[in-house]
Amino acid sequence: MIDLLLRDAAVRQAARSLRPRGDLEHTVARTAWSVIAEPGDGAAGALIRELGPVEALRVALSPEDGTLLSPASSVAPHMRRAWAEARQRWRPRAHEEAVERALRSAAQVGATLLLPEDEEWPRRVDHLGYHAPQALWVRGDAGLLQRGPRASIVGARASSAYGEQVAADLAGDLAAPGAVIVSGGAYGIDGVAHRAALAVGGATVALLAGGVDRAYPAGHHQLLARIARDGAVVSELPCGSAPTKWRFLARNRVIAALGDATVVVEAGWRSGSLNTAGHAAELGRPLGAVPGPVTSPASAGCHRLLREYDARCVTTAAEVRELWGETSGERPNGEKAPHPDRTRLLDALSSRTAVTEEELARRSGLDPDRVRAQLGLLELEGIAHRTDRGWRSSGAG
Amino acid sequence: MIDLLLRDAAVRQAARSLRPRGDLEHTVARTAWSVIAEPGDGAAGALIRELGPVEALRVALSPEDGTLLSPASSVAPHMRRAWAEARQRWRPRAHEEAVERALRSAAQVGATLLLPEDEEWPRRVDHLGYHAPQALWVRGDAGLLQRGPRASIVGARASSAYGEQVAADLAGDLAAPGAVIVSGGAYGIDGVAHRAALAVGGATVALLAGGVDRAYPAGHHQLLARIARDGAVVSELPCGSAPTKWRFLARNRVIAALGDATVVVEAGWRSGSLNTAGHAAELGRPLGAVPGPVTSPASAGCHRLLREYDARCVTTAAEVRELWGETSGERPNGEKAPHPDRTRLLDALSSRTAVTEEELARRSGLDPDRVRAQLGLLELEGIAHRTDRGWRSSGAG
Numbered sequence: 001m002i003d004l005l006l007r008d009a010a011v012r013q014a015a016r017s018l019r020p021r022g023d024l025e026h027t028v029a030r031t032a033w034s035v036i037a038e039p040g041d042g043a044a045g046a047l048i049r050e051l052g053p054v055e056a057l058r059v060a061l062s063p064e065d066g067t068l069l070s071p072a073s074s075v076a077p078h079m080r081r082a083w084a085e086a087r088q089r090w091r092p093r094a095h096e097e098a099v100e101r102a103l104r105s106a107a108q109v110g111a112t113l114l115l116p117e118d119e120e121w122p123r124r125v126d127h128l129g130y131h132a133p134q135a136l137w138v139r140g141d142a143g144l145l146q147r148g149p150r151a152s153i154v155g156a157r158a159s160s161a162y163g164e165q166v167a168a169d170l171a172g173d174l175a176a177p178g179a180v181i182v183s184g185g186a187y188g189i190d191g192v193a194h195r196a197a198l199a200v201g202g203a204t205v206a207l208l209a210g211g212v213d214r215a216y217p218a219g220h221h222q223l224l225a226r227i228a229r230d231g232a233v234v235s236e237l238p239c240g241s242a243p244t245k246w247r248f249l250a251r252n253r254v255i256a257a258l259g260d261a262t263v264v265v266e267a268g269w270r271s272g273s274l275n276t277a278g279h280a281a282e283l284g285r286p287l288g289a290v291p292g293p294v295t296s297p298a299s300a301g302c303h304r305l306l307r308e309y310d311a312r313c314v315t316t317a318a319e320v321r322e323l324w325g326e327t328s329g330e331r332p333n334g335e336k337a338p339h340p341d342r343t344r345l346l347d348a349l350s351s352r353t354a355v356t357e358e359e360l361a362r363r364s365g366l367d368p369d370r371v372r373a374q375l376g377l378l379e380l381e382g383i384a385h386r387t388d389r390g391w392r393s394s395g396a397g
Numbered sequence: 398m399i400d401l402l403l404r405d406a407a408v409r410q411a412a413r414s415l416r417p418r419g420d421l422e423h424t425v426a427r428t429a430w431s432v433i434a435e436p437g438d439g440a441a442g443a444l445i446r447e448l449g450p451v452e453a454l455r456v457a458l459s460p461e462d463g464t465l466l467s468p469a470s471s472v473a474p475h476m477r478r479a480w481a482e483a484r485q486r487w488r489p490r491a492h493e494e495a496v497e498r499a500l501r502s503a504a505q506v507g508a509t510l511l512l513p514e515d516e517e518w519p520r521r522v523d524h525l526g527y528h529a530p531q532a533l534w535v536r537g538d539a540g541l542l543q544r545g546p547r548a549s550i551v552g553a554r555a556s557s558a559y560g561e562q563v564a565a566d567l568a569g570d571l572a573a574p575g576a577v578i579v580s581g582g583a584y585g586i587d588g589v590a591h592r593a594a595l596a597v598g599g600a601t602v603a604l605l606a607g608g609v610d611r612a613y614p615a616g617h618h619q620l621l622a623r624i625a626r627d628g629a630v631v632s633e634l635p636c637g638s639a640p641t642k643w644r645f646l647a648r649n650r651v652i653a654a655l656g657d658a659t660v661v662v663e664a665g666w667r668s669g670s671l672n673t674a675g676h677a678a679e680l681g682r683p684l685g686a687v688p689g690p691v692t693s694p695a696s697a698g699c700h701r702l703l704r705e706y707d708a709r710c711v712t713t714a715a716e717v718r719e720l721w722g723e724t725s726g727e728r729p730n731g732e733k734a735p736h737p738d739r740t741r742l743l744d745a746l747s748s749r750t751a752v753t754e755e756e757l758a759r760r761s762g763l764d765p766d767r768v769r770a771q772l773g774l775l776e777l778e779g780i781a782h783r784t785d786r787g788w789r790s791s792g793a794g
Contacts, residue, residue, distance in 0.1 A: 166691055291688030291700060293559055294712035303688060306703065306710035313703035313710070315691035340643065344435070347641035358489070364643075365435040367485035 001061055002028050002054065004096055011100050014107035022115075029053040030115055031238065032099045034135045036060070036090045039236040039250035043086035045130035046079060053134075059083075060090050105239030109213045111139045122146050125257040127283055133236045133254060139212045140232035144203050145258065149324050150180040152259030152280070154252075154273045155189025155266040160298045163189055163266030166290055168196040170263065173317030175202025182207065182258050184251065185224055185233070187217055189265045189273075194227055204231040205258070209243035209251040211235060216243050249275055256280035261323035263288040263314055267301025274301050274309075281309050286323035288314035341366055345374045346383075346393070354390035398458055399425050399451065401493055408497050411504035419512070426450040427512055428635060429496045431532045433457070433487045436633040436647035440483035442527035443476060450531075456480075457487050502636030506610045508536045519543050522654040524680055530633045530651055536609045537629035541577050541600050542655065546721050549579040549656030549677070551649075551670045552586025552663040557695045560586055560663030563687055565593040565777045567660065570714030572599025573770075579604065579655050581648065582621055582630070584614055586662045586670075589777075591624055596773030598766070601628040602655070606640035606648040608632060613640050649673040658683040658720035660711055664698025671698050671706075678706050683720035685711035738763055742771045743780075743790070751787035 005011045005028050015027040030053050037044035047056040051068070059066040060083075067073055069080050069087075106113065114121055114136040122145040126132050136145070151174050155163060167189045171181045175197035183190040185206035197204035206227045208216060212235045215221035227233050236254065237247060252272065256262050256279035264287075267273040280287045289311040292299030305311035314320050321327075341364075348363035349355060357375070361368045375391055378384035384393050402408045402425050412424040427450050434441035444453040448465070456463040462484075464470055466477050503510065511518055511533040519542040523529050533542070548571050552560060564586045568578045572594035580587040582603035594601035603624045605613060609632045612618035624630050633651065634644060649669060653659050653676035661684075664670040677684045686708040689696030702708035711717050718724075738761075745760035746752060754772070758765045772788060775781035781790050 162690055162692070290691060291696070291703070291710070293690055294563055294687060295559070299688070300712075303710050303712050306688070307716070313688070313700050315697075315700050319704070340646070343646065344641070344643040347643055361486060362489040365438070365486050365490065367482050369482075369485075 001032060001094060001096060001099075002057065005032075005099060008100060011103055014100075014103040017107040018103065018111065018113040019115075022113075025054055026115075027113060028099065028103070029057045030113065030135050031103050032057055032094065034137070034236070034238045035095075035098050035102050036093045037086075037134070039133065039247060040128075040131040040253065041086070042130035043079075043082045044090070045132060045134060047083055047086075048134060049130070050075070060087055061094050101240055102238035105211070105213050106137060109139060109239065111137050111212050111239065112142055114138050114142050114145070120146060122258060125254060128253060128257050131253070132257075135236065137212050137235050137238060138232055139228040139234075140230070141203075142232060144180050144205050144232045145234065147180055147203065149178075149260045149321070149326070150182050150205075150258055151320055152182040152255045152262040152276070153189070153193040153265060154183055154255060154262065154276050155193075155264055156268055156271050156273060156298055156301070157186050157188035157190075158268065158298065159188035159192070159266050160292075160296060162292060162296070163290075163298055164192045166292075167192040167265040170265065170290070170314075170317050170320060171196035171204075172200045172202075174320060175204065176200040178202070179321075180205060180231075182255055184208075184255060184276075185216070185220055185227070187219065191220060191223060193265075194223060194231075198226060198230055206231070206233045207251055207255050207258070208233060208235040209237070209247040211237050211239040211241040213239040214242070248272060252276040253279040256285060257283055259285060261286040261288060261320060263290065263320055263323075264302055264305055264311070265290045266292065266296075266298040267305070268297055269300045269304065271301040274305065277305050277309060277311065281311075287311045288320055288323050290314055339374075341370050341374050342377070345371060345378070349378075349384055349391060349393040351393045354387045354392045356390040360391065398429060398491060398493060398496070399454065402429075402496055405497065408500055411497075411500035414504040415500065415508065415510040416512075419510075422451055423512075424510060425496065425500070426454045427510065427532050428499050429454055429491065431534070431633070431635045432492075432495045432499050433490045434531070436530065436644060437525075437528040437650065438483070439527035440476075440479045441487070442529060442531060444480055444483075445531060446527070447472070457484055458491050498637055499635030502608070502610050503534060506536060506636065508534050508609050508636065509539055511535050511539050511542070517543060519655060522651060525650060525654050528650070529654075532633065534609050534632050534635060535629055536625040536631075537627070538600075539629060541602050541629045542631065544577055544600065546575075546657045546718070546723070547577040547579050547602075547655055548717055549652045549659040549673070550586070550590040550662060551580055551652060551659065551673050552590075552661055553665055553668050553670060553695050553698070554583050554585040554587075555665065555695060556585035556589070556663050557689075557693060559689060559693070560687075560695055561589045563689075564589040564662040565774075567662065567687070567711075567714050567717060568593035568601075569597045569599075569774050569777070571717060572601065573597040575599070576718075577602060579652055581605075581652060581673075582613070582617055582624070584616065588617060588620060590662070591620060591628075593774070593777055595623060595627060596770065596777055598770045603628070603630045604648055604652050604655070605630060605632040606634070606644040608634055608636040608638040610636040611639070645669060646672055650676040653677040653682060654680055656682060658685060658717060660685040660687065660717055660720070661699055661702055661708070662687045663689065663693075663695040664702070665694055666697045666701065668698040671702065674702050674706060674708065678708075684708045685717055685720050687711055738767050738771050739774070742768060742775070746775075746781055746788060746790040748790045751784045751789050753787040757788065 171193040181197035262280035289305040578594035659677035686702040
């Protein structure tokens with residue numbers, strides 16, 4: 001298959017434009033895998049890891065079971081079985097024209113093909129093991145996939161005005177000082193998060209469930225074009241691929257894997273965002289959920305994450321940054337609780353009449369030494385002052 | 398002191414009315430301690446546990462340090478020092494007239510004095526150790542303090558419409574099948590929780606920071622009178638005591654100790670409810686917090702509880718019941734069926750014409766008491782309202 005494709009000048013040209021410094025055979029083999037295997041195909045991941053993409057493709061498409069798949073090979077029997085099965089689904093999809101179309105369409109829209117062997121490859125997605133992406137098609141700045149910190153901000157398509165407000169605030173506040181906002185390009189929370197990042201001149205990455213040459217949803221045509229220009233639009237699937245239910249679910253694992261933390265802003269009880277959150281939790285990545293009114297169905301999924309997935313409650317950008325270990329100087333609670341003696345003494349003091357120390361001891365139920373100690377402190381702070389006839393609080397009046 | 402007081406016929410009579418089967422000397426000594434020691438006074442708690450209230454009082458008020466306080470005694474030195482110090486604050490407060498006044502005011506308002514040696518004493522407050530209440534003054538049904546399950550529902554005085562709605566729903570839904578709603582009688586969330594429990598014919602307990610003869614806040618005069626009649630109004634402090642900042646904080650620990658679970662519905666960043674929540678957490682009692690909009694300052698304290706106190710996110714009564722280990726068939730996805738009475742009553746109501754309670758009972762096939770209970774809830778929720786000629790639903794039209 002590869003030999004056939006490489007004989008086509010248009011294929012060679014497209015492959016060169018996608019990976020100027022890459023080996024042509026390698027580029028074409030990876031493209032073929034991107035066409036043949038669905039995202040997250042563990043059998044493909046394992047075979048490519050074992051043999052490299054070119055040889056793996058030969059074995060996968062050979063009409064005969066190769067030595068690797070024979071009972072004599074040193075490969076574990078369950079893996080051999082998985083490969084033998086997988087060949088049944090790979091071979092019907094292996095068409096030269098499909099691979100050629102993928103290469104040419106990508107070259108046409110100026111996409112690049114990012115591969116695990118590239119320096120720019122985001123290593124974090126490799127934590128998905130055999131189910132890790134085997135290739136990423138990128139329109140825009142591929143470097144954003146490695147730049148940190150990255151916050152994956154996702155949520156319901158059917159978002160409320162409240163959720164959109166919070167998503168915009170969080171994404172803007174995170175992106176302004178340099179975090180990359182990763183999301184899924186969908187209507188609702190995703191779109192708001194992307195837009196807020198762009199609005200502050202920040203960086204954002206949209207992970208699509210179909211090819212990067214297709215705007216999905218169509219209503220986000222302009223937004224995705226802008227992200228492709230100022231950020232990055234990314235997909236595992238080759239150009240021309242339509243998003244499917246499965247591809248949305250598979251895409252979610254990449255969003256979770258790319259983020260230093262994943263935050264769900266709003267989600268219905270069975271929202272796809274919970275799937276993204278589940279992947280983040282499985283990967284051991286920090287997971288945050290934004291609470292909302294218990295009366296809002298759009299927050300029910302977030303509350304479920306707090307209850308069932310041990311998600312962390314996040315309400316501000318600073319709290320999202322804490323998810324990846326960034327501590328902020330801001331301590332919104334600043335003051336610690338007052339000493340109990342102090343409270344009791346303040347209750348006993350009056351701003352209108354002076355009270356003797358003995359009387360203060362009686363009123364407060366504190367012993368005289370402690371009364372005197374606290375009075376000293378209060379005097380220092382200008383809260384109480386001494387008069388001829390005892391102590392008065394310095395409050396108004 | 399006790400001998401002197403017992404010579405007074407009025408004192409003897411008051412003591413008898415407070416504890417008909419109790420030992421008079423004991424009742425008077427406990428009353429004296431209630432007057433002399435502030436709530437949560439650990440030195441008093443330890444001394445009373447060591448010697449019993451009568452002898453403890455004698456030692457506490459004796460002008461000379463007793464043998465117990467002498468270096469020769471077997472009591473640990475730090476405890477002797479604590480007692481020696483404590484005597485300095487107790488003795489100035491030990492006035493016969495104050496004790497007599499406490500006894501007579503309590504008898505006048507028909508309060509009872511519940512003591513740790515009583516069968517009806519709520520054992521759970523003893524988990525506070527030396528800081529446990531030494532006496533509880535009760536107006537109403539003291540038995541409610543032992544009846545379970547008990548949900549302590551607390552929250553901000555400065556509550557929002559959202560918080561009030563949620564507090565009413567939770568308290569009503571918990572109280573209707575029999576849970577006792579414990580709260581602090583304050584404006585805002587506390588008051589809504591008490592009212593919702595009463596509205597469904599449920600049980601509720603108000604823990605006050607001052608004497609049970611005083612309505613605090615004054616605007617809750619009628620509500621507290623109703624709770625004293627249909628539930629219980631309870632305080633550690635003797636009649637005549639004014640609430641102080643310290644007493645509010647001390648009172649909160651009793652609310653936390655009484656609840657099988659504590660739920661904070663709304664709380665500002667420094668709300669007193671966080672203090673109650675902190676006590677619940679310290680006691681190892683289940684703690685729930687109701688989330689709300691991150692944009693609402695009235696929910697900031699609840700989110701803080703979720704983040705810093707490991708509170709459990711609760712959004713429904715069923716989820717509150719889970720806090721004390723009750724599992725429900727209801728799926729907590731917000732789709733739980735409304736109470737059947739409610740559905741039938743809503744069908745019977747009209748937004749165009751007022752309908753009398755009798756007619757509602759006839760139309761719905763519910764008995765009049767249940768009609769009234771449900772109407773109370775619907776009124777609280779703003780779904781139905783009372784007119785001159787009966788009830789109307791408040792919907793549009």
